[in-house]
Amino acid sequence: MTSLARRTAPPASRTAPPASRTASFVSRVAAGAASGAVRVFLVLAGLFWLLPTIGLLVSSLRSSSDIAAGGWWQVFAAPARLTTENYAHLLANETITGSLVSTVLITVPATLLVLALGSFAGYAFAWLDFPGRDWWFLGVVALLVVPVQVALVPVSKLFGAVGLFETTLGVVLFHTAFGLPFAIFLLRNFFAEIPRELLEAARLDGAGEIRLFTRVVLPLGGPAIASLGIFQFLWVWNDMLIALIFADSQSPPITVALQQQVRQFGNNVDVLAPGAFVSMVVPLVVFFAFQRQFASGVMAGAVK
Structure with a gap:
């Protein structure tokens, strides 16, 4: 009798009450509406962020x-008045x-030097043993809290003594020096999460430190390096x-050149507006061009 009852009993899905199916449908609709509302909010937030641009x-x-x-919103009443x-x-x-050329000559070397050094x-702080490694790294971390304003006067005197004041090289060196503490801190923590077994296997295959760094560490650290480069x-x-x-x-x-144009705003507005837009759009292009690497680096750092 028990086996016969089991065979003749209807499936559980067929006996499910209509109220449960209705509740499930309502929950799916609510989840879809919430997801749609989140998307609309994100789109509106993105448009609001781009509004000044x-x-x-x-x-x-x-x-x-x-x-x-x-x-500028009056352009919608007469769009034909736009001109190049x-x-x-x-x-x-x-x-x-x-000034655009000068900005490129400052920004590109300062970025590449910070990434390379x-x-x-x-890598050295993460995987090489040398005397005082932890104390040296602690000193690098301590430099993160030093404000730029503290170094303006002494560095100005130093650059003036060695002939680097008001030179492109001096600006590049200043940005490189103050960008290195954060770069070392970020990349050391990222490189330290690479599995030791992977590095030991490469060493057993005969890879030296330079080859290990260029063939193993750099490819794995690409997202973090790309994120640092964007910053x-x-x-x-x-x-x-x-x-x-x-x-000089x-x-x-470009930032200083535009600031000088502001002093003559009434006469040079036709130069100031497009110059400011070009100054703003270049970082936006760089960010959107490398946004995938940036997102990968941020997510990898969050997971680790």
Whole structure:
């Protein structure tokens, strides 16, 4: 009788009450609505974050008289008044074009030097044994809390004594010196999470330290290095304090050049608006071009 009852009993799914199926349907609908609401919120937040950039782009395409007449949102009433003449004036302004070249000559070397030196030092602190390694690393961590403003006067005197004041090389060295503590701290912690067995296997295959560093550590540390490169590039490109003090006044970076144009805002608005947009859009292009590596580096650091 028991076996017959089991065979004749209807499946549990068939006997499920309609109320449970309704509740499951309602929960799926609620989850879908919540997911849609989150997406809408993220899209709106992204548009709100890009609003200043959009406003600057529109302003760079308006004439001086239109800018003086009202805000950039008035372009929706007369979109045909947009013009590219401001960018023609920008290219004709030797101060702005020269400042862009100076900014590139400062930003690219300062970023590459920090990545190279930080990678070597991070590997050394993570996997090489040398006297006082932990104390040296503690000193590097302590340098993270030193503000830039503390070093302005003594470094200015030092650069003046050795002939590096108001030179591109001096600005590059300053950014490199103050970018290295964070770079070493970040990359050392990332490299230290590489499995020791992997490094020991490479050593058993005859790999020396240089080959081990270039063939094993660097490929595995690519996301962290890319994230560090983005941060360093943005910091140096958008810097104004160091450039204002140490850069050559005859060929200043873009931030200083735009600040000098602000003093004549009423006369040079047709140059200031497109110059500011170009100064803003370059870091955005760099970020979006390497956003996948940036996200990988951030997630890897979070998991580790």
